Amino acid sequence: MNRIGSLFLKGLVVTIPVAMTIAIVWWFAATAERVLGGLLTEILPGGWYVPGMGLASAVGLVLLVGVLSHVLFFQKLFFWSEAWLNRLPLIKTIYTAIKDFIGYFSPEQQGQLSKVVLVTLPGQRYQCLGFVTREAFDDLPLPLAVDDAVAVYLPMSYQIGGYTLYLPRECITAVDISFEEGMRLAITGGVTRRPASPTPPAGMVSGTPEDS
Structure with missing residues (x-):
């Protein structure tokens, strides 16, 4: 029974992400x-509509919004709409949470948070996973108390919040992983695992068949 339960749970781990992706x-x-x-x-006139045009229109509409987001007039319009939503108590909470979560995977945000680091606070042995957001502060009126400071964002698990710390560079250690993998580690609380490298088939050494 334990073996069956273990296989069932492994099946769920594989099935649920695929099923949720397909469902979305x-x-x-x-x-x-x-x-x-x-x-x-x-x-449209009768007979002109073809199944699939609605989906194509939705994709085109999303692309159009992306293009308009670079136009100053529409940037102001989006800003006013967002400011109005932020005045509604319940809507504000839901909208902000969804926007922040989706925003982590935008190209602009990935460019800003491309450097994944481990943070070791002075006098402590534990480490936190974070993302460097800024390394120069000449354009900001911040009276930082440390020399050679960097801004590091520390997200909380399951994206319930986070902190930005201004630390001396000596407190951070670069991690050689991608932004996506680092964010998965942070959001899931370390549950995610790096896929294991496939084991080469028998008779293969470094991808080359053994001589007979």
Whole structure:
């Protein structure tokens, strides 16, 4: 029974992420087809609508929003809309949490947090995983009490918050992992594991067949 339970749990570990990914993609496609597809059916002449146009319209709409986010007028419009949402107590909490979580995986954020480090606080032996966000402060009026300071963001597990510490460079140690892997480690509390390297088949040495 223990063996069966162990196999079942391993099956869940493999199945759940795949199932959730498929469910999210399916929900996005179904919603796009239902909402935008229905709108296109009403707008287009009879017989012009082809299944899949709603999904294509949704993808195009998201790309359009990405393009408009670089236009100053629409940047101000997005800012005003966000400021209005931040005035609503419950909506503010949900919106901010979702925005912060998704924002970690944006190209701009990955560029800013590309350096993954381990932080060792003075006088302590434990270490925290963090991301360097700034290494120069000449343009900021911050009276930092340390020399050669760096700003390091320490996210909490499961993205319930985080702290930004201004530390001397000697307190950090660079870690040779990608931003995505570092963020997975931080958000999941270290539960995630690096995939093991595949074992070469018998008769293979360093990818070269052994001589017969």
